[in-house]
Amino acid sequence: MTVTAIYGMHWGDEGKGKIIDLIAPEYKIVVRFAGGDNAGHTVVNELGETALHLIPSGIFTNALCVLGNGMVINPYSLNNEMNKLKNKGVDFSDRLYVSERAHLILPYYIDIEEQLDKKLGVGTTKKGIGIAYMFKAQRTGIRVCDVEDPDTFRKRVKIHSDQYNLDLNPDEVLDNTAQVLGEIKKDTKVIDTVPFFRDYSSADILVEGAQGLLLGIDSGTFPYVTSSDPSPNYANAGCLGLPAIDKTVGIMKGPYVTRVGHGPFPTELGTEKDLEGVKKGEEELTEKDIELMSSGDSTATGKYLRITGWEYGATTGRPRRCGFLDLVASKYSKAVARPDAIVLTKMDVGDELPEIPICTAYGLDGNVVTDFPAKISDLERCVPIYDKRIQGWLEPTRGMTDYDKLPGSTRELIRFLGNELAPVEMISTGRERNKYIDMGLL
Ligand code: IMP
Numbered sequence: 001m002t003v004t005a006i007y008g009m010h011w012g013d014e015g016k017g018k019i020i021d022l023i024a025p026e027y028k029i030v031v032r033f034a035g036g037d038n039a040g041h042t043v044v045n046e047l048g049e050t051a052l053h054l055i056p057s058g059i060f061t062n063a064l065c066v067l068g069n070g071m072v073i074n075p076y077s078l079n080n081e082m083n084k085l086k087n088k089g090v091d092f093s094d095r096l097y098v099s100e101r102a103h104l105i106l107p108y109y110i111d112i113e114e115q116l117d118k119k120l121g122v123g124t125t126k127k128g129i130g131i132a133y134m135f136k137a138q139r140t141g142i143r144v145c146d147v148e149d150p151d152t153f154r155k156r157v158k159i160h161s162d163q164y165n166l167d168l169n170p171d172e173v174l175d176n177t178a179q180v181l182g183e184i185k186k187d188t189k190v191i192d193t194v195p196f197f198r199d200y201s202s203a204d205i206l207v208e209g210a211q212g213l214l215l216g217i218d219s220g221t222f223p224y225v226t227s228s229d230p231s232p233n234y235a236n237a238g239c240l241g242l243p244a245i246d247k248t249v250g251i252m253k254g255p256y257v258t259r260v261g262h263g264p265f266p267t268e269l270g271t272e273k274d275l276e277g278v279k280k281g282e283e284e285l286t287e288k289d290i291e292l293m294s295s296g297d298s299t300a301t302g303k304y305l306r307i308t309g310w311e312y313g314a315t316t317g318r319p320r321r322c323g324f325l326d327l328v329a330s331k332y333s334k335a336v337a338r339p340d341a342i343v344l345t346k347m348d349v350g351d352e353l354p355e356i357p358i359c360t361a362y363g364l365d366g367n368v369v370t371d372f373p374a375k376i377s378d379l380e381r382c383v384p385i386y387d388k389r390i391q392g393w394l395e396p397t398r399g400m401t402d403y404d405k406l407p408g409s410t411r412e413l414i415r416f417l418g419n420e421l422a423p424v425e426m427i428s429t430g431r432e433r434n435k436y437i438d439m440g441l442l
Helices: 016-026 075-087 107-120 129-138 144-148 150-164 170-185 193-199 232-238 287-294 298-308 327-337 376-381 408-420
Strands: 003-008 029-032 041-045 048-052 064-067 096-099 189-191 205-208 247-253 256-259 321-326 341-345 355-359 361-364 367-369 383-385 388-391 424-428 436-438
Touching: 003 016, 003 232, 016 041, 016 205, 016 247, 016 341, 016 424, 048 075, 075 170, 096 193, 107 129, 107 150, 144 150, 144 170, 150 170, 189 193, 232 327, 247 256, 247 327, 287 298, 298 321, 321 327, 327 355, 327 408, 341 408, 355 408, 388 408, 408 424
Parallel strands: 003 205, 003 247, 029 064, 029 205, 064 096, 096 189, 247 341, 321 355, 341 424
Antiparallel strands: 041 048, 256 321, 355 388, 361 367, 361 383, 424 436
């Protein structure tokens, strides 16, 4: 029996979906333990491109897929996602499981979040994630099993309605929720995960992280975070009964880092202002951009990475902010989640970068800082110190499957990150499923 956990080392969108899809066939069970449909895992396989938000990427194999109690589940989104998969011919009717203890996201949570984020300015995915976790902490959250307890359900809706002056009709909310859950239950099993894992005590299990550690409610750049703990540390609480994790694998992009939404990002290339009006699929890279990038222009470099790496949110379509590698953040992530190995994705996106600068420390008010600051105003003032620079390889690595054929400086980058963080067990060299170099992960 092996329990392997995959987690995003930075601010999410590290390319976990592809890696999970690749290794899932080795596992009997794939579980998610935190977050909700704010996540977006894009899987590219023989069925084309599929963006998954709630259902683990293991759904494309024969794995049993479990949505754990630490997740917050919008039943309407889950139903849509199930229908999308069914339309693609994916049969999962006897292998999709939902924890009865998972909290639900109801439509009015999204309205509450919209009002709150107008004041707070986190730039959420507008999926009601934070409100579901807030109600959970407030002890008025509504779980999957609570639908079978109408008095409890209605009482909690009434509390929310009074708290936010929403004029909700608890009976109506209950009827609608029961109806959509009824649809879902036709093709899923609502379970207590404790006996479930007892029954599968010798199974190999893959634990699928969502988002990234720097977005964690405890470990992230608070308050510019999501409201769950995406680190594998939370897996056993977010999926009750899950056996102890044997191996943790951190996923990060090889040549750069990204972030969506607001919040400090010390190695950002250009500024958030550059992204105003930018729409997914509508940008083009010009010769002028490449020329500017060659002369070190950071806005042009950010644009190159965004377009070449297709850095647009899978859930919201928002353009992602791009930045150079940040070892201060990566080492913090390593210290918190203790990965046994790492996977470097999107290596080919670096093919045209003239140089790969790596931030090794921050300058903060005249001091050199190597610990990731907690105070948001400190992090906002941090200036990256690029003490390590690797020459760009400036030749195509896209689709390469042989480590020895990689350019020397690509190998130098892999060795460097391997020494600083954890052994590199896979390199991804393209979007498609078969574009990777296995160095021990499979
Ligand atoms: P929320 O999770 O919708 O509350 O959003 C809080 C912050 O987390 C925002 O900055 C989002 O852009 C970010 N976020 C949430 N989920 C993801 C993800 O899957 N990838 C990247 N960023 C995310």
